[in-house]
Amino acid sequence: MANETKNNEMKYSQMYPRSGRSTALAPGTDAPDFSLRSTPDQSVSLRDFRGQPVVLAFYPADWSPVCGDQMSLYNEVLPEFQGLGAELMGISVDGAWCHAAFCRDRNLHFPLLADFEPKGEVARRYGVYRQGDGVNERALFVIDADGKIFWSYVSPIGVNPGAGGVLSALERLQERGQPAKQAQQAKPEEAIK
Amino acid sequence: MKTESTIPLSKLTLPVGKRDHIQGPITAPKTLLEYGDYECPFCGAAYGIVKAVQQTLGPELCFAFRNFPLTNMHPHAEHSAEAAEAAGAQGKFWEMHDMLYENQNALEDEDLARYAAELGLDVPRLIREVETGAHKKRIREDFMSGVRSGVNGTPTFFINGVRHDGAYDYDILLAAIIEAEPLRK
Numbered sequence: 293m294a295n296e297t298k299n300n301e302m303k304y305s306q307m308y309p310r311s312g313r314s315t316a317l318a319p320g321t322d323a324p325d326f327s328l329r330s331t332p333d334q335s336v337s338l339r340d341f342r343g344q345p346v347v348l349a350f351y352p353a354d355w356s357p358v359c360g361d362q363m364s365l366y367n368e369v370l371p372e373f374q375g376l377g378a379e380l381m382g383i384s385v386d387g388a389w390c391h392a393a394f395c396r397d398r399n400l401h402f403p404l405l406a407d408f409e410p411k412g413e414v415a416r417r418y419g420v421y422r423q424g425d426g427v428n429e430r431a432l433f434v435i436d437a438d439g440k441i442f443w444s445y446v447s448p449i450g451v452n453p454g455a456g457g458v459l460s461a462l463e464r465l466q467e468r469g470q471p472a473k474q475a476q477q478a479k480p481e482e483a484i485k
Numbered sequence: 486m487k488t489e490s491t492i493p494l495s496k497l498t499l500p501v502g503k504r505d506h507i508q509g510p511i512t513a514p515k516t517l518l519e520y521g522d523y524e525c526p527f528c529g530a531a532y533g534i535v536k537a538v539q540q541t542l543g544p545e546l547c548f549a550f551r552n553f554p555l556t557n558m559h560p561h562a563e564h565s566a567e568a569a570e571a572a573g574a575q576g577k578f579w580e581m582h583d584m585l586y587e588n589q590n591a592l593e594d595e596d597l598a599r600y601a602a603e604l605g606l607d608v609p610r611l612i613r614e615v616e617t618g619a620h621k622k623r624i625r626e627d628f629m630s631g632v633r634s635g636v637n638g639t640p641t642f643f644i645n646g647v648r649h650d651g652a653y654d655y656d657i658l659l660a661a662i663i664e665a666e667p668l669r670k
Contacts, residue, residue, distance in 0.1 A: 361637065361638045362637070364555050364557060364558045365555070365632075365637060365638070367557050368555055368556065368557065368628070369632055372629070372632075398557065398558060399557040399558070400557070401557070451637075452637040452638060453637065454632065454635050454636065454637035455632050455637075456632055456633050456634070456635055459632065459633070
């Protein structure tokens, strides 16, 4: 029990043995647009969020222990993300019905997108698909209001990267003077419950 | 591309100080800080280990606890944290902290009130403070200080301000504390 974190890391490295360096799209690149299902009867397009920052959290799979922690953590930090005007979305290769069950179980308040058909297509375009393993990397992208990648980070697959890096990136983005819709109305400290 | 250097992952951004609940001298050469959730089973497992480490190190160790409730996953975590803080406002934080970790399967509001009574606290005051969220702000401050410092789950330990990424069974945690670099304040 005490070794849970290390055990998870080991489970992941055994399950997803493909190694090699990630080729995630770099800051300054235009974020490829996509339209993916967020629920069995709804789709989400990246371009709909033009004018505000977007956080894309690619992750390997619903239900696996580290992802659960990562998505649950982001769920708790959602007020801070929103206070900085950002929209958060998780993306994995799981289908919309699977996401629906996972969201309900974890009580998630942000959308999980199904990169399901063609499998992993969006992750491939962002350079964070693990070809041999058939799942996404655990990768984070912060996209600015103009649709350009501002910050990206690829974590070892078994390690929950936390939320600190995303928050710092969103704050730097705000300092740079990006128009952030809600940020003009609510300062981050006011968003703290 | 890797941009790891831009993530301040492993350093504690809010040093242990007057605002914190501590056991042991604040001037102790070693400080162990836990970010924990009262409903998290792993924190429950760590509870006894921390006690044992405290016993071994005595006045050499300052132990501090900050709240990191995952409230959507653990429906009783927030009220439990608030009850511990409310007990703290009456001078019995650690008594309630221990009570909660020793009774992780009974954290309903009625249980919290019962523990308050058993500890001889002003029960109506504690209930009022939990109901009005009197300590919510402080708990959120704890939580966000953890997020900023790279806490990614519970429990997360910091030893002299550096995140402890290894396992936390007794031998490993004790060895990590003994080997830790002196705290630079």
